[in-house]
Amino acid sequence: MAARNTARKRAFQILFEGDQRGVDVLTVLADWIRHSRSDTRQPPVSEYTMQLVEGYAKRASRIDELIAQYAVGWTIDRMPVVDRNILRLGTYELIWVDETPDAVVLDEAVQLAKEFSTDESPAFVNGLLGRFKDLKPTLRRDEG
Numbered sequence: 001m002a003a004r005n006t007a008r009k010r011a012f013q014i015l016f017e018g019d020q021r022g023v024d025v026l027t028v029l030a031d032w033i034r035h036s037r038s039d040t041r042q043p044p045v046s047e048y049t050m051q052l053v054e055g056y057a058k059r060a061s062r063i064d065e066l067i068a069q070y071a072v073g074w075t076i077d078r079m080p081v082v083d084r085n086i087l088r089l090g091t092y093e094l095i096w097v098d099e100t101p102d103a104v105v106l107d108e109a110v111q112l113a114k115e116f117s118t119d120e121s122p123a124f125v126n127g128l129l130g131r132f133k134d135l136k137p138t139l140r141r142d143e144g
Contacts, residue, residue: 004100007048008089008108012116014053015085025060029053056092063091066139070131082117083125090129095139102133 014032018025029050036042056063067087068076076084090109093100106129113121132139 003046004048005108005111007046008052008093009112010045010049011052011056012085012089012112014049015056015088016081019081019085024057025053026057052089052093052097055096056088059092059096060088063088066091066132067128070135071128080117080121083113083121086112086117086121086125087128090125091132094129094132095136102136106130106133 010032014028015025017023018028021028029045032042033045033050036044064076067079067084071079071087079087086109089112090105094102094105097105106126109129110122110126113125117125
């Protein structure tokens with residue numbers, strides 16, 4: 001499972017970079033792939049990283065709608081950029097990637113928050129993704 005953990009971390013980094021640069025995540029993904037092919041110091045981009053980034057990109061507006069709707073007291077623009085992108089990745093994987101157990105998605109998102117964000121972030125990420133886990137059947141059904 002270390003490979004999946006690394007793939008998630010790299011997908012998060014791609015989403016974060018796209019957000020910070022104001023660039024589409026698919027452009028950032030293509031840059032990462034190109035760099036990994038031309039520079040041996042860059043690790044290759046795994047298939048699972050590509051799946052996560054492409055899946056998020058396909059549903060980005062719906063994911064942001066959900067986060068904005070359920071993040072009590074936070075607008076998506078006011079959220080710390082790290083938390084926003086951990087939530088984006090976690091929401092995609094939780095709701096639309098059936099092969100990954102929900103508990104794994106939550107645990108991995110919390111670990112990313114512990115590693116890259118503030119002391120309050122793990123609880124915030126866990127709480128919001130936990131809400132999505134509970135609402136998952138409805139959220140998938142409501143997808144338009």
